[in-house]
Amino acid sequence: MSERKFKQVGTRPIRHDGLEKVTGRANFGADYSLPGMLQGAVLRSPHAHAKIVSIDTSPALEVEGVKAVISGRDFPIPTREGDRQQYGDVPDLANNVIARDKVLYHGHAVAAVAATTIEAAQRGAEKIRVEYEVLPPVLDIESAIAPDAAILHDDLVCQGPAPVPSSPTNVARRTLLSGGDIEQGFADSDVVVEREFTTPMVHQGYIEPHATVVETLENGNVTIWCCTQGPFAVRGLTASVTGIELSKIKVIPSEIGGGFGGKTTIYLEPLAVELSRRSGRPVKLVMSREEVFRATGPTSAGRVRVKMGARKDGRLVAAEVVMYYEAGAFPGSPVGAGCMCALSAYCFDHFVIDGYDVVTTKPRVAAYRAPGAPIAAFGVEQVVDEVAERLGLDPIELRLLNAVQENDVAPYGPKYQAIGFRETLEEARKHPNYSATLGPNQGRGVASGFWFNAGLQSSASVHMNEDGTAIVTTGNPDIGGSRAAQAIMVAEELGIGAEQVVPLVGDTESAGYTDLTGGSRTAYATGMAIIEASQDIVRQLRERAAKIWGVELDGVAWEDGRAVPSNGAASDVEPLNLAEIAAQMGATGGPIVAQAAVSPPMAGPGFATHLCDVEVDQETGKVTVLRYTTVQDAGKAVHPSYVEGQMQGGAAQGIGWALNEEYIFDENGVVENPGFLDYRMPVASDLPMIDTVIVEVANPLHPYGVRGVGETPIVPPLACVANAVAAATGKRFTDLPISPPRVLAAIDGD
Amino acid sequence: MQSIPYQAPASVSEAVALLGSDAEARVLAGGTDLLVQVRGGVRKPSAWIDVKRIPDLLGVSVEGDSIRIGAATPAAVIFEHPELQRLVPGVAEATDLIGSTQIQGRATLGGNLCNASPAADTTPALIAVGAQCIVAGSGGEREIAVEAFATGPGQTALAQGELLVAVRIPKPAARTADAYLRLIPRTEMDIAVVGAGVALTLGDDGTCTQARVAIGAVAPTALLLEEAAAALVGSRVDDDALARVAAAATAAARPIDDKRGTIAYRRKVVGVLAKRAAAIAANRAQER
Amino acid sequence: MARMHVETTINGESAEFLCQPGESLLDALRNELNLTGTKEGCNTGDCGACSVMLDGRLVPSCMVLAPEVEGRSVGTIEGVAQGDELHPLQQKFLEHAALQCGICTPGFIVAAKALLEKNPDPTEEEARYWLAGNLCRCTGYDKIIRAVLDTAAEMNGTNGAATNGAAG
Numbered sequence A: 001m002s003e004r005k006f007k008q009v010g011t012r013p014i015r016h017d018g019l020e021k022v023t024g025r026a027n028f029g030a031d032y033s034l035p036g037m038l039q040g041a042v043l044r045s046p047h048a049h050a051k052i053v054s055i056d057t058s059p060a061l062e063v064e065g066v067k068a069v070i071s072g073r074d075f076p077i078p079t080r081e082g083d084r085q086q087y088g089d090v091p092d093l094a095n096n097v098i099a100r101d102k103v104l105y106h107g108h109a110v111a112a113v114a115a116t117t118i119e120a121a122q123r124g125a126e127k128i129r130v131e132y133e134v135l136p137p138v139l140d141i142e143s144a145i146a147p148d149a150a151i152l153h154d155d156l157v158c159q160g161p162a163p164v165p166s167s168p169t170n171v172a173r174r175t176l177l178s179g180g181d182i183e184q185g186f187a188d189s190d191v192v193v194e195r196e197f198t199t200p201m202v203h204q205g206y207i208e209p210h211a212t213v214v215e216t217l218e219n220g221n222v223t224i225w226c227c228t229q230g231p232f233a234v235r236g237l238t239a240s241v242t243g244i245e246l247s248k249i250k251v252i253p254s255e256i257g258g259g260f261g262g263k264t265t266i267y268l269e270p271l272a273v274e275l276s277r278r279s280g281r282p283v284k285l286v287m288s289r290e291e292v293f294r295a296t297g298p299t300s301a302g303r304v305r306v307k308m309g310a311r312k313d314g315r316l317v318a319a320e321v322v323m324y325y326e327a328g329a330f331p332g333s334p335v336g337a338g339c340m341c342a343l344s345a346y347c348f349d350h351f352v353i354d355g356y357d358v359v360t361t362k363p364r365v366a367a368y369r370a371p372g373a374p375i376a377a378f379g380v381e382q383v384v385d386e387v388a389e390r391l392g393l394d395p396i397e398l399r400l401l402n403a404v405q406e407n408d409v410a411p412y413g414p415k416y417q418a419i420g421f422r423e424t425l426e427e428a429r430k431h432p433n434y435s436a437t438l439g440p441n442q443g444r445g446v447a448s449g450f451w452f453n454a455g456l457q458s459s460a461s462v463h464m465n466e467d468g469t470a471i472v473t474t475g476n477p478d479i480g481g482s483r484a485a486q487a488i489m490v491a492e493e494l495g496i497g498a499e500q501v502v503p504l505v506g507d508t509e510s511a512g513y514t515d516l517t518g519g520s521r522t523a524y525a526t527g528m529a530i531i532e533a534s535q536d537i538v539r540q541l542r543e544r545a546a547k548i549w550g551v552e553l554d555g556v557a558w559e560d561g562r563a564v565p566s567n568g569a570a571s572d573v574e575p576l577n578l579a580e581i582a583a584q585m586g587a588t589g590g591p592i593v594a595q596a597a598v599s600p601p602m603a604g605p606g607f608a609t610h611l612c613d614v615e616v617d618q619e620t621g622k623v624t625v626l627r628y629t630t631v632q633d634a635g636k637a638v639h640p641s642y643v644e645g646q647m648q649g650g651a652a653q654g655i656g657w658a659l660n661e662e663y664i665f666d667e668n669g670v671v672e673n674p675g676f677l678d679y680r681m682p683v684a685s686d687l688p689m690i691d692t693v694i695v696e697v698a699n700p701l702h703p704y705g706v707r708g709v710g711e712t713p714i715v716p717p718l719a720c721v722a723n724a725v726a727a728a729t730g731k732r733f734t735d736l737p738i739s740p741p742r743v744l745a746a747i748d749g750d
Numbered sequence B: 001m002q003s004i005p006y007q008a009p010a011s012v013s014e015a016v017a018l019l020g021s022d023a024e025a026r027v028l029a030g031g032t033d034l035l036v037q038v039r040g041g042v043r044k045p046s047a048w049i050d051v052k053r054i055p056d057l058l059g060v061s062v063e064g065d066s067i068r069i070g071a072a073t074p075a076a077v078i079f080e081h082p083e084l085q086r087l088v089p090g091v092a093e094a095t096d097l098i099g100s101t102q103i104q105g106r107a108t109l110g111g112n113l114c115n116a117s118p119a120a121d122t123t124p125a126l127i128a129v130g131a132q133c134i135v136a137g138s139g140g141e142r143e144i145a146v147e148a149f150a151t152g153p154g155q156t157a158l159a160q161g162e163l164l165v166a167v168r169i170p171k172p173a174a175r176t177a178d179a180y181l182r183l184i185p186r187t188e189m190d191i192a193v194v195g196a197g198v199a200l201t202l203g204d205d206g207t208c209t210q211a212r213v214a215i216g217a218v219a220p221t222a223l224l225l226e227e228a229a230a231a232l233v234g235s236r237v238d239d240d241a242l243a244r245v246a247a248a249a250t251a252a253a254r255p256i257d258d259k260r261g262t263i264a265y266r267r268k269v270v271g272v273l274a275k276r277a278a279a280i281a282a283n284r285a286q287e288r
Numbered sequence C: 001m002a003r004m005h006v007e008t009t010i011n012g013e014s015a016e017f018l019c020q021p022g023e024s025l026l027d028a029l030r031n032e033l034n035l036t037g038t039k040e041g042c043n044t045g046d047c048g049a050c051s052v053m054l055d056g057r058l059v060p061s062c063m064v065l066a067p068e069v070e071g072r073s074v075g076t077i078e079g080v081a082q083g084d085e086l087h088p089l090q091q092k093f094l095e096h097a098a099l100q101c102g103i104c105t106p107g108f109i110v111a112a113k114a115l116l117e118k119n120p121d122p123t124e125e126e127a128r129y130w131l132a133g134n135l136c137r138c139t140g141y142d143k144i145i146r147a148v149l150d151t152a153a154e155m156n157g158t159n160g161a162a163t164n165g166a167a168g
C-alpha cells in the first residue's frame, strides 16, 4: 500500500465549493427563507439554577403578530426507553433543548415564540410569565463535589468503579484505567514531579451562530434546514425529542460556518418544529452571538493532578493522573476521552488514570475538537517538560526515549499499529525553528499530543455521468474542504482529474446513513466508503469494456482512466477511455452507479509535536507568540493544503485557549463575557505564520494510509505555550489562561 | 429597536432643537457604542438623531493655533490626516487603537467622549494635549475641558439637549510632543485594561518644562495627574523621573476588579504605561 | 411603525428598499435585498463577517442603520467579482486554500480589497493589523494572510515571496 504511486492524492486542486464561498453565493444556516416564514425567539432562564414553578405563555399570544408559543410542557416527557442513544442520553438532551421542571444554567431555554417579525417574537417572549423557585448555583468542581452541595439532578446515580459517591450526587461517572503497581513505580523513580492544573470553560467559537428553518406539512412531514455537522444526528435527535417518527423528518444541511464539535447536537431544531407545527407556517430560528455563548458549546473546565516519576536515565516509570471535568448542566463531560488520551503518548509500566464527570449549573458541554484531550495534555505535557528539566534532558530527547511505537499498548487497551509519533518528534528536532536564536525574555516550548480518532458509520455513492465525469454523494457536511478530498479519492480510483468529479453533500433522504463530520473521521471513514464505491465503479467500467470488446473481465485492466487489454487478452483493440465507456452505458447494461458502506471499529491514532517561541513583557506580563510550528502524522495527506489548514486552525484555537480565552462567570452563574470582544479569541495580528510539517506514516487500516487530522492539532498547544512561557520566565503556569495579570503576578512573586 | 424613528438633521440648530424637544432621543454618531447598548437592552432611546449629515460636525481642520476635529468624524478619517498625525501623534495613535479597521470607519471622536467609558482610548490622549470640547445647546456654544467632560461612567457634563460639536486641540508649542499607550491582552479588538497619555515640552537643554499626564481605565473617569506631571517638569526625563511618574500614576489609580483586569494589575501597569508614554513623548519632543 | 423608503447605490447600481428605521444595514441587505453574501457573526461589531464598503470606507454593516445609506454608495461581496471574472483576491483565496468553512470569507475579501486599494503593497504586519477585525476560527489566519500578500504581489507584478510580506 505504501508503495502505491498516487496521481491525485497529495495534489492541491481548488475546492469544488470554493467559487460559491468566495463570491457570497454559498448558503449557510441563516441564509434560507421560505414564503410565509415566521421568525422565532427563545425565552431563556435568568437564573443559573431554579425550579420552574409555573409558566404562563398566554400573554405572548396577545402580542400582535405572534402565531405560536411553546414551553417545555409542550414536548413529550422524555424517556430513556427505546430511544436512539448513540448521541447521548435523550432525556438530558431534551431537557437541555427546553427546560421542563428545572433550569440548570443561565440562558437555558424555557419557552419559544414564533411571530411575523423578529421584534414581535421578542416582545411575545418578554410577555411570558415564568415563576421560579431560585436554587443555589453550583459553579465549580469544589462546590459541586462538596458534601453539602446543592444537587442538580435528584435521580443522578454515579456510574463507574467503586469507590464512587452514593446518590444523590453531582458526580455522574468515574472512569478508571490502571496498570502495573503505581506505588512501586514511584518508589523506583529517581525524580517525581507532581502538580495540579486547572483550565476554564472555553467555547468552540465558530463564527456562524446556530440557525434553522423548519417547514411542516399537513401530513406531518417535517423538513429541517440547518447548519450541522451531522444531519442524521439532527434527524434522530429531533425525532426523539419531538416524538415525531424519524421517517417523517428530512434534514437538509446548509453550508456550515464552523462547528469544531459544537454543531454535533441540537438546540433550536425541536423548538422550530413545534412552533411550525402549531402555526402551520415555516419558522426560522437564529441564535444571537450572546445566545451561542450562553447556551451552546462549550467544553469543560477541568482540574487535573499529575504525578509522574522517572529514572535518572530519562525513562518514565510511573504516572498518576486524577481529572475532574465539568460537564455543565447534564452528565457527559469528555473526561472519558481525556482519560484515554492522558498518557497514551508514552510508555509507563505503572499508571493510574482516574477521571470524574461532574455536573455544575453552567451550559451543557458539547464536543470541542479532540474533546477532553487538551485539558489532560495541558497537565501531562507540562509535567513531562519539568521531568526533562529536572533530569537536564532536552525535552524532545526525553519524549523520544519514552514515545510509544508500533506494538506498544495504550493505557485504554489497544495495541498500536504503525504510528508516526517518533517521526513527529524527530522532524520537530530537525526543524530550523527548534534551533532559532532566542533573545532576552524569550522562551521555547515543546509539547506533543495524541488523539485516537473515530471510525463510526459512513456510506457513499458514486455515479457516472454520460460524459465520463462522476458524482459522489455523502452525508457529511463540508466543514473545511472535505468535498475536495472526496473528489480526489474518486479521481484517484477512476484515473481522472479531481475537477471531473462533482462532490455532493446529500440530505438525509438522498444520502445513505452517515455519522457526523467530526472525530476526524470524514476523510478516513467516509473516504473508505468512497474508495470502495469508486473501485466498484472501476469494476463496472471494466465489465462494460469487456462487453464491448467481447472478452472476459480479467482481460480488461484499468489504467489512467482507460480500459486497456490486460496481459494475454487480444491486444489489437484500442483502449477505451472513461468518456467512451460512459457514452455507451445505455447499450452495455444501463447506468453505472455504486455505493458502499463502512463501519470501521478503529481509526488509527494521530500524533503531533508542536514548538512555540514566546516573548514575555516583564513589566506587563503580556505574552507574544513569535514562532509556532506544528508537526503531525497525517498518515497520508489527501489534500495537503486542507491538512495544513487543520493543523494551523487547531494550533490557533489552542493558543487562544492557552493565553486569553475563558468563560468568566459572576457569583450567580451569569457569563460576564458572552461576546467576541471580551471572550478574546485570537485575531490575525495576535499570531505569527504557523509552520506545518506533515509526516506520513501510513495508517494500515486505510487503503491510502489516511489518518484523521482535524483534532490532534488542538491537543499540544495549551502545554506548548505554557512550556514556552515557563522557559521565558522561569515560572510554571498551572492555571489557564496565561493572561497578562497572571503572568505579571508570577514574575513579581505576588 | 427596529421601530425607533430615525432622523438626520442637517444643522447643529436643527439637531439641538430635536434633542431639546425629546429627552429620550439619542444622538447617533458611529453607533458602535449605542447600537450595541440598545441591542443589549441597556438603553431604549425614543429616537435616533443621526448627526453625521451636519457639516459642522465633520472633518479635521488646522486653523490658526488649533486643530479642530468635528465630533462626528470617524477615527479612520482622523488618523489619516497627515498634519494631525504630525502635530499630535498621541491623539492619532489613540484613534488608531479604537476597535478594528471596520470600527474605525464608524466610531467617532464625539461618540468616544460622549459614551464616557472610563476606558475610552481618546480621552487620556486628549486630556494630555489640553483639548477642549465645544458644546452647542439652545443657548449657544460653550467649551468644556476634556478632563471635565466625563463626570462618571456613562455620564458627561452635557446638559439635556446639548450636543458635542467638535474638539479643539491647541497646536503644540515648540519641542512639545505627545504619546498614548494602552494595555490589552490581545493586539487588537480589546477595550483598554489600562491607558496612559502624556504630552510634554522640552527646553533647549532637554529639561522638561511642561507636562500633562492622564490615565484611563483605572478610575470612574480618566484622570489628569498633577503629581506625575510634576515628576517630569524640571527633569531630563531620565530613569529616575520616569520611575517617579510610574509611582505617581500607580498611587493615583483607583481601579476596580472586573472581567477586563484586576485592581493589583491595573495599578502596576498604569505606572508602566505612564512612564513608557512619557519616554516616547520625550523622544518625539527631542526630535522636534 | 411605518417603514422607510431608502434610495441608494449598491455595487454600482441604484437600488431602493423599504426598511424599519432601526433596522441595520446588514439586515436590510440580507432580508430586504436578498444579498445574503454579507454574513452575521455577532451583530456587535466584533467579527467583521458583515464587512461592506460605505462611500468607499470599510465598515461593519451591523453597526450601520439602513436609513443611513440614503443617497450613499454601498459595496458588498456580491459586487467584488466583475461579470464572470473573479477579483484576484477571490482567485488567490481559492488557490491558497484560505478558507475552510467559508463563513468569514466574504468579510475577509471585502476588507482585504479595501486594504489593497489603500495600501497596494502591505507588509505582513500591516495586513494582519488591518484584518484584525475579521475573525476566522478555522484557519489560524496563515493562509489568509498569504493569499492577501500574494494577491498584492501579483497585482503589483512583483510576484514576491508571500510569506514574509517582502514583496515589492
Ligand SMILES: Cc1cc2nc3c(=O)[nH]c(=O)nc-3n(C[C@H](O)[C@H](O)[C@H](O)COP(=O)(O)OP(=O)(O)OC[C@H]3O[C@@H](n4cnc5c(N)ncnc54)[C@H](O)[C@@H]3O)c2cc1C
Pocket: A677, B026, B027, B028, B029, B030, B031, B032, B033, B034, B035, B036, B051, B071, B072, B097, B098, B099, B100, B103, B106, B107, B108, B109, B110, B111, B112, B113, B114, B115, B119, B120, B121, B122, B158, B162, B163, B164, B165, B189, B190, B191, B192, C044, C045, C046
Ligand atoms: C468591536 C468594538 C471595539 C471597540 N474598541 C474600542 C477601543 O479599542 N477603544 C475605545 O475607546 N472604544 C472602543 N469601542 C467603543 C466605541 O467604538 C467607541 O467608543 C467609539 O468612539 C464610539 O463612537 P460612535 O461614534 O460609534 O458612538 P455612538 O455609539 O454613535 O455614540 C456613543 C454615545 O455618545 C452619544 N453621542 C455621540 N456623538 C455625540 C455628540 N456629538 N453629541 C452628544 N452625544 C453624542 C450617543 O448618543 C451615545 O450615547 C469599541 C466598540 C466596538 C463595537
Ligand code: FES
Pocket: C039, C040, C041, C042, C043, C044, C045, C046, C047, C048, C049, C050, C051, C060, C061, C062, C063
Ligand atoms: S456581524 Fe457585524 S461585526 Fe460581526
Ligand code: FES
Pocket: A207, A257, A258, C098, C099, C100, C101, C102, C103, C104, C105, C135, C136, C137, C138, C139
Ligand atoms: S474559514 Fe471558518 S471562520 Fe474562517
